Amino acid sequence: MDLRNIFRNTLTVILLSCSTLLMGQQIATSVTIDSVNPAKDPVYIQYVQRLDSLYLAWQTNRLPIRFYQDTALAFVKNYSIPDTPDSVFVKRLAGIPSAIELTYNKQVRSYLDLYTKSRRKQVSIMLGLSDYYFPMIEAKLDAYGLPLELKYLPIIESALNPIAKSKAGAQGMWQFMLGTAKLYKLNVNSFIDERLDPERSTEVACRYLKELYTMFGDWHMVIAAYNCGPGNMMKAIQRAGGKKNYWDVFYYLPVETRGFVPAFIAATYIMNYAQDHGFYAVKPLMPIHSDTVLVRTEMHLGQVSEVLGVDLAILQMLNPKYRRKILPAAGGPYDLRLPDEKITLFITYQDSIQNFKQSVYLAKNNMDKEPVRSSKSKTKTKGIPDATVGKDGAITYIVKSGDNLGAIASKYKVTINSIKDWNGLNSNNLSIGQSLTVFGPKAITEAPRDTNAVVMAANQPKVEKENSKGQLVEQSSTVAASGPSEQFILYTVRSGDNLWTIAQKYPGTSHEDIMKLNQMTGSKLQTGQVLKIKRKEG
Numbered sequence: 001m002d003l004r005n006i007f008r009n010t011l012t013v014i015l016l017s018c019s020t021l022l023m024g025q026q027i028a029t030s031v032t033i034d035s036v037n038p039a040k041d042p043v044y045i046q047y048v049q050r051l052d053s054l055y056l057a058w059q060t061n062r063l064p065i066r067f068y069q070d071t072a073l074a075f076v077k078n079y080s081i082p083d084t085p086d087s088v089f090v091k092r093l094a095g096i097p098s099a100i101e102l103t104y105n106k107q108v109r110s111y112l113d114l115y116t117k118s119r120r121k122q123v124s125i126m127l128g129l130s131d132y133y134f135p136m137i138e139a140k141l142d143a144y145g146l147p148l149e150l151k152y153l154p155i156i157e158s159a160l161n162p163i164a165k166s167k168a169g170a171q172g173m174w175q176f177m178l179g180t181a182k183l184y185k186l187n188v189n190s191f192i193d194e195r196l197d198p199e200r201s202t203e204v205a206c207r208y209l210k211e212l213y214t215m216f217g218d219w220h221m222v223i224a225a226y227n228c229g230p231g232n233m234m235k236a237i238q239r240a241g242g243k244k245n246y247w248d249v250f251y252y253l254p255v256e257t258r259g260f261v262p263a264f265i266a267a268t269y270i271m272n273y274a275q276d277h278g279f280y281a282v283k284p285l286m287p288i289h290s291d292t293v294l295v296r297t298e299m300h301l302g303q304v305s306e307v308l309g310v311d312l313a314i315l316q317m318l319n320p321k322y323r324r325k326i327l328p329a330a331g332g333p334y335d336l337r338l339p340d341e342k343i344t345l346f347i348t349y350q351d352s353i354q355n356f357k358q359s360v361y362l363a364k365n366n367m368d369k370e371p372v373r374s375s376k377s378k379t380k381t382k383g384i385p386d387a388t389v390g391k392d393g394a395i396t397y398i399v400k401s402g403d404n405l406g407a408i409a410s411k412y413k414v415t416i417n418s419i420k421d422w423n424g425l426n427s428n429n430l431s432i433g434q435s436l437t438v439f440g441p442k443a444i445t446e447a448p449r450d451t452n453a454v455v456m457a458a459n460q461p462k463v464e465k466e467n468s469k470g471q472l473v474e475q476s477s478t479v480a481a482s483g484p485s486e487q488f489i490l491y492t493v494r495s496g497d498n499l500w501t502i503a504q505k506y507p508g509t510s511h512e513d514i515m516k517l518n519q520m521t522g523s524k525l526q527t528g529q530v531l532k533i534k535r536k537e538g
Helices: 003-029 042-061 065-078 086-094 106-118 120-143 148-158 178-183 198-216 219-228 230-239 246-252 260-272 301-308 312-318 340-348 350-355 405-411 416-423 499-504 511-517
Strands: 290-295 334-339 378-380 387-390 395-398 435-438 463-466 472-475 488-492 530-534
Touching: 042 065, 065 120, 086 106, 086 260, 106 120, 106 260, 120 148, 120 198, 120 260, 148 198, 148 219, 148 260, 198 219, 198 230, 219 230, 219 246, 219 260, 230 246, 290 340, 301 312, 301 334, 301 340, 301 350, 312 334, 334 340, 340 350, 350 499, 405 416, 416 435, 499 511, 511 530
Parallel strands: none
Antiparallel strands: 290 334, 378 387, 387 395, 395 435, 463 472, 488 530
16 A cells, blocks of 8 residues: 555545544543543543644654644643642642752642643643753752752753743753853853753753852752842842741742742652642653764755755754754854754765855845845746746745645755745645745756756656667656666766765765765765766666
8 A cells, every 4th residue: 555545545544533532531621630640540541642643643644733733732631630729739849859858838839729720731841841851950969969959950040941031031951041141151142042042041050059058058048149130139038037938038038039949849740749639740742862973064945955854843843053054164063953763874974065055045145034035136947947046046836736845846856844844835726827935955946057058957857768779768857868878877966966865866876886886985065066876777
């Protein structure tokens, strides 16, 4: 059976079964569960299993993660348990191993009610993010000899959101103001903001927390001073007659700081007892396993996304410090975080990624936003029916009868989502005569420079014709050929070519195959260089 049909049928089954489950449990999950441990409740167990299967479907079959997340959040919102008695909260807080005192009082209870009732969706999202960020945060806290419970501090600061921004201008997971960031040597400029880098900002937060503990010697005071600043904390101590206990200086602190320690204690509780309140960790779209590579040249995340086939949204979540999605040329090298399985691929194709659509992604006059992918000056392009190409490489394609986004995407070797993004489309529907802007490989968009060059669209299929002996001879419509032999096609390198784009013209041929066949020790090419491409039997 066609793989596409298998996927389509599998997806249909998943969606139908989930919809059935949603409708079947809608009434049950909207009612509080009396005297039931969620871990033993059949409704909870069934839903958790279903949600886990949806997440696996997204990972393997590219099921839209939004469906998984929306389904999970709808369940969490509706599933609840009865009010928890004070005695249970006290007992559970006492059961958490903590170097920071977990006091219980009415202020703490108010935040516990907030997390367990009003902010159920937010808690579920934070639980998912904690799987990704907590191991890194714990490692850095441990390296500085700090209590590991301080990992809950960014929960109340930013809800574990690395790009969070407050009204006062504090940014990042640890909510640093610009002045504090500069004081601790965080790099902040037009392209980079290390306040948004989870690892770098966590490193600085550890240093700052250690300094605050040296000043105040009490973790409740440290947590409050982290929020209001050491100066305001010193003023509160003076107004309290020199007392250095948080609850003694409570009413001398700024109003917004008074709830900071109670919120911290509540966050510590909920992250340890979430399941007892019927929560489910809604996993983020980020891959759990990732690593970094160093990049020494200017590069846009969009280039990486298109060449490696990684969603741009995922790359942005993995690399939030790049404010304009650009790794700048100056001041490098810079680290680029990628899913583990893409690291080797990036190293192999780094030169190709750097050269891919430079005029689109690295236009100097469009650094503050996504490049404008349009052109006023257009010329008719040889080899691309019903399309024109502008000087900036933008193809304008006119939709014909029978066209669909899948066919057009295949024609120009791009993704359907890319075409939709470039043209602001919200659906896959097309109209005859509709104009679409497409950015294909440079071999497609570059007009022939002389009348003798045979340059066709990079996605055109190979064609065959009869020779003088009546035999079928394969001709490549994607290259400037210099006389194919029986075993090889000779390819003449043109301006803008690289090994990756050349390999894409010959299905079944990799950039390593070309290097090996031509005894190349590096990936650099020169215009006019002739390469042998092994003819594939087909």
